[in-house]
Amino acid sequence: MKYKNKDGISLNYTGNDAHQKLVREVVSKAIDICSNYNWYSETSMRFALENTKNFLKENFDISEVEDYMEKING
DSSP states (O other), X not given: OOOXXXXXXXXXXXXXXXXXXXXXXXXXXXXXXXHOSOTTOHHHHHHXXXXXXXXXXXXXXXXXXXXXXXXXXX
């Protein structure tokens, strides 16, 4: 099930233009970073999650989203 925002809008990145390819590449890299850790080590898991979060923040301007989330979550 695709994520939809409160307005019912969802993303569709199935095309092959440069923008869509790059977004898929960045998301794939984030999934790869998040998936590569020692499954028996909580420290390794936390390291992978923190690296994934930092990678996504570095590659997407999400400060407005973070501000919004802080407002609704208190």
